[in-house]
Amino acid sequence: xxxxxxxxxxxxxxxxxxxxIVLTERKVGFGEIIRALGDPDxxxxxxxxxxxxxxxVEVWDHSxxxxxxxxxxxxxxxxxxxxxxxxxVEEALAAIGFEAEIREWFEFGGTRVPGxxxxxxxxxxxxxxxxxxxxxxxx
Numbered sequence: 001x002x003x004x005x006x007x008x009x010x011x012x013x014x015x016x017x018x019x020x021i022v023l024t025e026r027k028v029g030f031g032e033i034i035r036a037l038g039d040p041d042x043x044x045x046x047x048x049x050x051x052x053x054x055x056x057v058e059v060w061d062h063s064x065x066x067x068x069x070x071x072x073x074x075x076x077x078x079x080x081x082x083x084x085x086x087x088x089v090e091e092a093l094a095a096i097g098f099e100a101e102i103r104e105w106f107e108f109g110g111t112r113v114p115g116x117x118x119x120x121x122x123x124x125x126x127x128x129x130x131x132x133x134x135x136x137x138x139x
Contacts, residue, residue: 040073048073056080064096071095 006012008020036042040051045066052060052069055076064072072095079095082088086102093100 040070043070045069052076059092059096068096 006020008016043051048069049060051073055073057072057076075091075095079088079092086104089102090100
């Protein structure tokens with residue numbers, strides 16, 4: 001007999017108790033797997049589109065390498081939190097390997113249309129060191 005506590009009432013038949021034991025024992029140990037699914041680093045590569053969907057990643061390409069997909073998923077919450085800001089645009093681009101410098105309209109002495117951005121320079125980053133990780137802007 002199983003050492004798992006039954007949730008069935010006392011009058012439950014033998015068949016229902018046997019079914020409960022089989023189903024419960026099959027599910028034992030899945031807790032670690034379920035916790036691991038919340039971490040993009042431990043998620044199986046062929047299923048990375050699911051946590052991207054869960055976190056509302058807006059730009060996704062199935063041909064990206066796994067490390068780029070994981071970086072996009074990890075940064076998605078911060079990007080959504082600061083969505084619409086220069087930092088969010090630069091961070092979203094950095095997640096897919098582009099370093100960009102963007103200036104807002106008021107940084108040009110008011111000579112541009114309010115609400116517009118200017119793209120100054122950008123380049124593709126092939127390797128990114130952990131020392132170059134960005135921090136969240138201060139509120």
